[in-house]
Amino acid sequence: MFDQTPIEKFGQMATPFYYYDMELLGRTLDTLVSLASKYDIDVHYAVKANVERRILETVAGRGLGADCVSGNEVLMALRCGFPAEKTVFAGVGKSDKEIYAALTAGIEAFNCESLHEICVINEMAGACGLRARVAVRINPNIDAHTHKYVTTGLFENKFGIASHEFDALVDLLGRCHNIDFTGLHFHIGSQIVEVSDVFGLEAARVREIVTWFEDKGLKVDNVDFGGGLGVDYEAPDVNPVPSFEDWMQALDKGFPRRPGQRLHIEPGRSVVAQCGSLISRVLFVKSGETKTFLILDAGMNDLIRPALYGAYHKIENLSAIGRDDEEGLQSYDVVGPVCESSDVWGQGRLLPVSERGDLVAIRSAGAYGQVMASRYNLRDFAPAVFSDALDEAPRLIDYLKIR
Numbered sequence: 001m002f003d004q005t006p007i008e009k010f011g012q013m014a015t016p017f018y019y020y021d022m023e024l025l026g027r028t029l030d031t032l033v034s035l036a037s038k039y040d041i042d043v044h045y046a047v048k049a050n051v052e053r054r055i056l057e058t059v060a061g062r063g064l065g066a067d068c069v070s071g072n073e074v075l076m077a078l079r080c081g082f083p084a085e086k087t088v089f090a091g092v093g094k095s096d097k098e099i100y101a102a103l104t105a106g107i108e109a110f111n112c113e114s115l116h117e118i119c120v121i122n123e124m125a126g127a128c129g130l131r132a133r134v135a136v137r138i139n140p141n142i143d144a145h146t147h148k149y150v151t152t153g154l155f156e157n158k159f160g161i162a163s164h165e166f167d168a169l170v171d172l173l174g175r176c177h178n179i180d181f182t183g184l185h186f187h188i189g190s191q192i193v194e195v196s197d198v199f200g201l202e203a204a205r206v207r208e209i210v211t212w213f214e215d216k217g218l219k220v221d222n223v224d225f226g227g228g229l230g231v232d233y234e235a236p237d238v239n240p241v242p243s244f245e246d247w248m249q250a251l252d253k254g255f256p257r258r259p260g261q262r263l264h265i266e267p268g269r270s271v272v273a274q275c276g277s278l279i280s281r282v283l284f285v286k287s288g289e290t291k292t293f294l295i296l297d298a299g300m301n302d303l304i305r306p307a308l309y310g311a312y313h314k315i316e317n318l319s320a321i322g323r324d325d326e327e328g329l330q331s332y333d334v335v336g337p338v339c340e341s342s343d344v345w346g347q348g349r350l351l352p353v354s355e356r357g358d359l360v361a362i363r364s365a366g367a368y369g370q371v372m373a374s375r376y377n378l379r380d381f382a383p384a385v386f387s388d389a390l391d392e393a394p395r396l397i398d399y400l401k402i403r
């Protein structure tokens with residue numbers, strides 16, 4: 001990603017900023033779209049992973065649907081070119097205002113997460129003289145073998161409807177006259193790397209659940225497996241495009257479809273993580289009592305994953321590429337400027353000897369990065385810069401002027 005003259009590329013730019021490699025995004029989407037067609041699987045992009053307008057427009061342009069988890073995500077997806085009939089809306093706590101907006105926009109389906117929510121949507125659709133399409137999210141109690149904070153399909157998690165409510169659910173759907181039931185929805189977690197095992201297990205469990213509902217007379221025409229495919233944070237250049245085929249194969253094999261039944265997936269991270277990097281500069285190199293700190297101008301407010309989940313991101317000193325001393329590595333605790341001890345990019349990272357002003361890339365930052373940014377410490381938001389529109393990036397000189 002950065003083997004060609006990064007200094008020439010970024011030298012005069014104000015940092016920090018998110019850099020998106022649009023060629024890689026395009027290549028990732030090409031792979032995804034062609035495999036989806038091979039396995040006959042519908043794909044909705046999980047908008048929550050990255051909502052930059054250019055990214056959304058690019059994904060929508062490839063014909064994918066949108067998977068949203070808030071009313072504003074629904075509105076943003078529609079504005080960026082996703083058709084309403086390919087937009088779904090999940091989430092455990094949809095407000096009346098959000099339901100109304102999605103209902104009147106005519107979205108493809110609400111992925112409902114409680115009996116109570118189904119009642120509210122039914123009532124609101126009736127009051128508006130509309131019909132609501134509803135899929136029901138089920139909690140399958142499957143361990144995704146991933147970080148606790150991104151595990152969503154266990155009984156201890158708030159997501160989906162639990163098995164003890166299945167009978168009541170069938171009964172309720174029979175009484176909701178303003179609702180068209182479209183299918184079942186699942187999402188067991190994110191950054192799943194044991195792809196064949198975990199998704200194979202999920203597919204087998206989903207099969208049991210779908211059979212149970214169909215035996216009760218409820219036709220499950222759509223089966224949505226959610227997202228969750230992991231990416232290689234350790235070696236983004238070795239595996240820039242995630243293993244979509246392993247994922248689709250596990251689902252296709254583990255869930256034989258009856259005629260008329262469609263499979264859906266909702267990838268977020270696997271679509272956008274690798275195309276994004278947070279580009280930063282070394283502010284200071286500080287020698288501590290027991291370690292050397294590399295203090296960057298990007299902090300946890302720009303990308304919270306390391307502080308929130310202890311997540312690993314590869315760190316590269318771009319200015320050192322091609323330097324004579326590139327071979328001489330030194331151990332650094334790479335940290336941000338925010339006044340929190342958890343504002344750490346990585347401890348004991350081996351990097352070329354680094355100095356003030358060096359450009360540093362925090363890799364695989366395209367998913368759950370910019371979307372989770374805050375203005376903590378009243379810091380500025382890091383802007384997005386796209387590889388095919390580098391001229392639009394803020395320059396150091398402009399930045400200094402406005403300061």
Ligand SMILES: Cc1ncc(COP(=O)(O)O)c(C=O)c1O
Binds near residue numbers: 190191226227228269
């Ligand atoms: C309902 C739903 N679908 C899809 C996703 C996307 O997951 P991922 O980014 O791991 O592919 C999420 C994210 O947690 C989600 O909550």
